[in-house]
Amino acid sequence: MKSNFISGSFQIGETTINQVSSKLDISDYLGSIMVRWGINRNNYRVDPGLYSAGLPDESSDVFVTANYKLSFDHLRKNLSGIDGWILVLDTKGVNVWCAAGKGTFGTVELNKRIKLTSLDRIVKHKRIILPQLGATGVAAQKVKEDTGFNVRYGPVRADDLKEFLEADYKATKEMRKVTFGFCDRIKLIPNDFVQGKYYLLGALLVIFLLSALNNKGISLQNSVDFGMTRMLNVFLAYFSGIAITPALLPYIPFRSFSLKGFLAGLIAALIMFLLNLTGNNILENIAWFLIIPSISSFMAMNFTGSSTYTSLSGVKKEMKTAVPLQIILLSAGLIFFVLGLLIK
Numbered sequence: 001m002k003s004n005f006i007s008g009s010f011q012i013g014e015t016t017i018n019q020v021s022s023k024l025d026i027s028d029y030l031g032s033i034m035v036r037w038g039i040n041r042n043n044y045r046v047d048p049g050l051y052s053a054g055l056p057d058e059s060s061d062v063f064v065t066a067n068y069k070l071s072f073d074h075l076r077k078n079l080s081g082i083d084g085w086i087l088v089l090d091t092k093g094v095n096v097w098c099a100a101g102k103g104t105f106g107t108v109e110l111n112k113r114i115k116l117t118s119l120d121r122i123v124k125h126k127r128i129i130l131p132q133l134g135a136t137g138v139a140a141q142k143v144k145e146d147t148g149f150n151v152r153y154g155p156v157r158a159d160d161l162k163e164f165l166e167a168d169y170k171a172t173k174e175m176r177k178v179t180f181g182f183c184d185r186i187k188l189i190p191n192d193f194v195q196g197k198y199y200l201l202g203a204l205l206v207i208f209l210l211s212a213l214n215n216k217g218i219s220l221q222n223s224v225d226f227g228m229t230r231m232l233n234v235f236l237a238y239f240s241g242i243a244i245t246p247a248l249l250p251y252i253p254f255r256s257f258s259l260k261g262f263l264a265g266l267i268a269a270l271i272m273f274l275l276n277l278t279g280n281n282i283l284e285n286i287a288w289f290l291i292i293p294s295i296s297s298f299m300a301m302n303f304t305g306s307s308t309y310t311s312l313s314g315v316k317k318e319m320k321t322a323v324p325l326q327i328i329l330l331s332a333g334l335i336f337f338v339l340g341l342l343i344k
Helices: 026-036 069-077 096-102 107-116 132-137 140-147 158-166 182-195 197-210 220-247 257-274 282-305 312-342
Strands: 006-012 015-020 049-053 062-066 084-089 127-130 150-153
Touching (some): 026 182, 096 132, 107 127, 182 197, 197 220, 257 282
Parallel strands (some): 062 084
Antiparallel strands (some): 006 015
C-alpha cells in the first residue's frame, strides 16, 4: 500500500531506515473508517522492518508492533514528541492481540526481525518494549537467549506510553488492566456486520421465497406483498446478534454469547410481535419466536473472536452445544412458518 506516513529516510551502515510522521492525515482516518467496514481489510498493512519516530539515536527505546496499519498508526500517533525506534513484525496484517494468539506476533518472528534489521548495531542497549497484549505470543527468555535483547512489556494501550516511560518503565495497575468498553465494542461491529453479509442475504432470500407459499399453492405476488415485512424480521434478528448484543454485552445476563444473543433476539421477537409484525396466526407467531432468537444467537457468537471476554477453548466448547440447538430451533421455526402460510 502507499506509504503516505513516511516523511524521510536515512542510512545506518547497510540498513535504510524510514522516518515516520507521528501525525495522522486524512488518508489515515479514511483508511481506518474503510477497514472498520471490512474494505481492503486483508491488505491494510505496512511493510515489516525498522522505522524511526522523531530523531532517535543509539540510546533510544525500541517499540515493537504488528504490521496491521491500525496498530502501527496508533503507536506512531502516541510517539509524538518521543524519539524512538519502531520494530514492525510481519503479522500478516493482523493486530497484536489476535496475532499473538495465532503465533505470528511471536518469538520466532521477533527474533528474526531483530536479526534482519541488525538492531544490535543500531542501539547500544539491549531492551525492547512490547505491547502487553502481545505477551501470550512471546517467550521473553527465548528472545534473550537468541538475540541478547531483554523484553519489557509496555501498557495495554499505546495512549499510556508516555506516562510509562516517564515512570521509568513502570506500569500502574490501570495501565495493565484490559478494558473492553462501549466504544471499543462499537468500533468492531461494522466489520462483523459486513463479514456476515452472506448469512444475512441467504436468510433474506429463503424467507422471501417461502413467502410465496399459501393454501392455494405458490404466488410470487405473496412474496411481493408480505415478503418485505418478513424480511424485516430476519434483518432484525441479524442486527440483534451482530450489533445489539455486542453493544450491550456486559448488561445482558448469562456468560455465553449464544445465550446473550438468544435473549436479545427473544426481546426483538417480542417487540415485533407487539407491533403486529410476526404474522396473523399463532403458527407464524411461534415461528418468529423461534427463528429470530436462533439467528440472533448464532450471529452473537461471531463476536467471540473480537472480545476479550472469551478464550479459544471456551468458544469451541460453547459452539459444540449451541450450534446444534440453534439449528434445531431454526428448523422448527421454518416448519412452523411454512405451516402458518399453508393454513391461511
